[in-house]
Amino acid sequence: MKAALDARQATVCRGTGAPLWAVADYAARTEPAAPVRIATASFHDLPDTAFVRDVPLLATIGMHRDATGFDCATSILGSGPARTSMVVNRAARSFFECSAHTLGLLRHGTDPAAFSRALADDGVYSAQPGLLVGLARHGLIEVDAPLTGTVGSDLMVEPTAELIRRDGVDFAVNLLSGRTIGMRPRLAELVGALRETGEPIPDPFHETTGVRALLRAGVLRRLTR
Structure with a gap:
């Protein structure tokens, strides 16, 4: 179950006063495995793009080629476990938090049902239909199925x-x-x-x-x- 965030948690990293993206970006810049190539533009800032509501059940999910995943000392959202993992796409200016188990699934490739269950168990984000499309839309995961259309x-x-x-x-x-x-x-x-x-x-x-x-x-x- 996702824990409710107050207004400050939703915008500022606890204990730092810094915007969430600034902290995620800093963490990614210190990660040696971070991709150095320039990523393509993320879909999320294209208002005329239409997406399906959810990822097809038979699709395969993996980490986006321009994103990097790593372990970090604490949750910057303050709603996950004390120690957590993070996936960051610096070019798309996007990130999400998850457990080490969920990050492992993403690195090795997984199916939508298993990945959705892992995210729900993490309790960081609301486990509603459409969550996986949102992660793909922000350049954080890749899906081997079309997600856009008329x-x-x-x-x-x-x-x-x-x-x-x-x-x-x-x-x-x-x-x-x-x-x-x-x-x-x-x-x-x-x-x-x-x-x-x-x-x-x-x-x-x-x-x-x-x-x-x-x-x-x-x-x-x-x-x-």
Whole structure:
């Protein structure tokens, strides 16, 4: 079960005051095995790209070729085990935390069911349908099956998005990149309803600036038809 994050945990690394991405990037730069080549652009900042809702059951999952996995001393999100592992794609500016067991599965290649169970046991992220597509979207895992297609009208909230309220303002935080977006009340109501029901709905705002900003930030996902 995923532990709830407060507003500070969702944006700042505990004990440092530094943004989450800055700490993940620093950790990756000190890792000798980190890839040195330039990665291709991540899908998450392309608002017109549509994704399937979940990874096909017969697919094979591995670590993204531009990401590196390593053990670290502590969880920067503060919601995982005291000692944890991390996967970072510096070019895509994304990361996720997991256990050493989950990282081992990823390094050797695994199937969606086994990887989803391992992530659920880790308890760092919400084990909702679509989590694996979100990790692939952010350049952290690779899947040997197509994940994009014809753009549909439905939107969903990424399972790795955290909704917080601070000083009377609603924010959406992408826990895979640390990006934080302020939301107007109507948009916050939409995103909150999407998160509560867990079911995709048609975009009621028809491509407003706010919706596109959340798509680009990797908080919302546009689904295929």
